[in-house]
Amino acid sequence: MLWDWGYALEILPVLAKAAIVTIEATFLGFLIAASLGLVFAIMRMSGPLVAGPVTLLVELVRSTPLLIQIFFLYFVLPKFGVTLDAFTAGVLALGLHYATYCSEVYRAGLENIPRGQWEASTALNLSSFTTFKDIILPQAIPPIVPALGNYLVALFKETPLLSAIAVLELMQTAKILGSETFRYVEPITLVGVIFLIMSLVSAVGIRWVERALNRRTAR
Amino acid sequence: MGLRSIIALLLATIGLVVFLSTLEPFRIFVPGLLGGAWMTVRIAALGSLLAVVFGVASALSALYGPAPLRWLARTYVEIFRGTSALVQLFWLFFVLPDFGISLEPFTVAVLALGLNVGAYGAEVVRAAIQTVPRGQWEAATAVNMTQGQMLRRIILPQAVLTMIPPWGNLFIELLKSTALVSLITISDLSFMAQEMNQTTMKTIDIFTLVLLIYLAISLTITIAMRLLENAASRGLARGRAH
Numbered sequence: 001m002l003w004d005w006g007y008a009l010e011i012l013p014v015l016a017k018a019a020i021v022t023i024e025a026t027f028l029g030f031l032i033a034a035s036l037g038l039v040f041a042i043m044r045m046s047g048p049l050v051a052g053p054v055t056l057l058v059e060l061v062r063s064t065p066l067l068i069q070i071f072f073l074y075f076v077l078p079k080f081g082v083t084l085d086a087f088t089a090g091v092l093a094l095g096l097h098y099a100t101y102c103s104e105v106y107r108a109g110l111e112n113i114p115r116g117q118w119e120a121s122t123a124l125n126l127s128s129f130t131t132f133k134d135i136i137l138p139q140a141i142p143p144i145v146p147a148l149g150n151y152l153v154a155l156f157k158e159t160p161l162l163s164a165i166a167v168l169e170l171m172q173t174a175k176i177l178g179s180e181t182f183r184y185v186e187p188i189t190l191v192g193v194i195f196l197i198m199s200l201v202s203a204v205g206i207r208w209v210e211r212a213l214n215r216r217t218a219r
Numbered sequence: 220m221g222l223r224s225i226i227a228l229l230l231a232t233i234g235l236v237v238f239l240s241t242l243e244p245f246r247i248f249v250p251g252l253l254g255g256a257w258m259t260v261r262i263a264a265l266g267s268l269l270a271v272v273f274g275v276a277s278a279l280s281a282l283y284g285p286a287p288l289r290w291l292a293r294t295y296v297e298i299f300r301g302t303s304a305l306v307q308l309f310w311l312f313f314v315l316p317d318f319g320i321s322l323e324p325f326t327v328a329v330l331a332l333g334l335n336v337g338a339y340g341a342e343v344v345r346a347a348i349q350t351v352p353r354g355q356w357e358a359a360t361a362v363n364m365t366q367g368q369m370l371r372r373i374i375l376p377q378a379v380l381t382m383i384p385p386w387g388n389l390f391i392e393l394l395k396s397t398a399l400v401s402l403i404t405i406s407d408l409s410f411m412a413q414e415m416n417q418t419t420m421k422t423i424d425i426f427t428l429v430l431l432i433y434l435a436i437s438l439t440i441t442i443a444m445r446l447l448e449n450a451a452s453r454g455l456a457r458g459r460a461h
C-alpha cells in the first residue's frame with residue numbers, strides 16, 4: 001500500500017514538535033505585523049513628508065514576493081553588521097510583509113470613525129494623543145478584528161516559506177524526514193492535513209470572536 | 220493610488236532598473252535576471268489563466284451544479300484555501316511521483332499556483348454573482364429565459380465588472396507566489412537571484428534589482444486591470460443606456 005500508517009504514526013510526534021515552531025513564528029510575526037501596521041497607518045495619516053515615503057515602502061513590500069524579502073533580510077542584514085539567526089530574520093520578514101497589509105486594515109478602521117469624534121474631543125480639551133488612544137482607537141479596533149484575524153491565518157499559511165532559510169518548522173522538518181527515508185507521501189501529506197485542520201479551527205475561532213464583538217458593540 | 224501615479228511609479232521603477240543595469244556592479248547580473256524574469260512572467264501568465272478557469276468552473280459548479288459536483292467544488296476550495304501554497308507545490312512535486320504521475324517542474328508550478336489561486340478566485344466569482352440584484356434574475360425569468368441564458372446574457376456580464384478588482388489582487392498574489400517555484404528547481408527570477416548570490420555574494424545589488432523587477436511586473440498588472448475595469452464599466456454603462 002502507498003500510505004504506511006506505521007511510518008505516519010512514527011513521524012507524527014516529530015511533526016507535532018515542529019508545529020510548535022510554526023505556531024511560535026506565526027504569533028511572533030503577527031505581533032510585529034499588528035503593531036508595525038498600526039505605526040504605518042498612523043504615519044500615512046500624517047503630513048505628506050512622512051506619508052509619501054511610507055506609502056512607497058508599503059507599496060514596494062506588498063508588490064514583491066515574501067520569499068525574496070526573507071532572503072533579503074537574512075543575507076543583507078549581516079552586511080550591515082546585524083547578524084540574525086534564521087528564525088529571527090524569517091519572523092521579521094513575515095511581520096514586515098503582513099504589517100503592510102494590516103496598515104490598510106487599520107487605515108480603513110480609522111477612517112470609519114466620524115469626524116465629530118475628533119471635534120468633540122477637541123471641544124473637551126483632550127490632547128490629540130489622548131484622543132487617539134482613548135477615543136479613536138477603542139472604536140476603530142473592534143470592527144477590524146475579523147479582517148486582522150484573516151491576515152493572521154494568511155500569515156500562518158506563509159510560514160512554510162521559512163523552510164527556504166532552513167528554519168526547522170513543519171515544512172522543513174517534513175522535507176528532512178522525506179530525504180532521510182525517501183518517503184515523501186506521509187510527511188508532506190501530514191503537513192497539509194495539519195495546516196488544513198489549524199486553518200479550519202482558526203476560521204471558526206475568528207467567526208466566534210466576530211460574533212462576540214458584535215454582541216459587545218450592540219449592547 | 221490613482222492610475223496616473225501608478226503609471227508614474229512604474230515608469231520610475233523601469234527607469235531605475237535601466238539606470239542600474241548600466242552601472243558596473245549591476246551590469247553582469249542583468250542578462251541572467253532578465254532570463255529569470257521571462258520565466259516568472261510565463262509561469263504567472265499561465266497560472267493566472269488556469270486560476271480563472273478553475274475559479275469560474277468551481278464557482279459555477281458550487282452554485283448551480285448537481286450535488287456531487289457541488290460537493291467536489293466545495294472540497295476543492297476548502298482544501299486549497301486551507302493549506303499553504305508551498306505545501307501544495309511540494310505535494311505535487313514530491314508526492315505525486317509516488318502515485319506514478321511524474322510531471323515536469325514547469326507543469327507542476329503552473330498547476331499548483333493555478334489551483335491555489337483558483338480556490339480563492341472561486342470565492343471571488345461566487346461573491347460577484349451573488350451581488351447581482353435579485354430583480355435581474357426575476358426580470359430574466361419574466362422574459363422567459365432559460366437558466367443558461369440568464370447566466371450568460373444577464374448575470375455574468377454584470378458580475379464580471381465587480382470581480383475585476385479582486386482578480387487583480389489575486390493575480391498579484393499569484394505573481395508573488397511564483398517566487399516559490401525556485402524551490403522546485405525552476406530557474407525563475409528568484410532562482411537566478413539565489414544562484415548569482417551564491418557565486419558572487421553581491422547580495423544587496425542582486426536583491427535590489429530583483430525587488431525592482433518584481434515591482435515593475437506588479438505595477439503593470441495593476442495598470443492593466445485598472446484599464447480593463449474602466450473599459451468594462453464603459454461597456455456596461457453603454458448597455459444600460461439602451
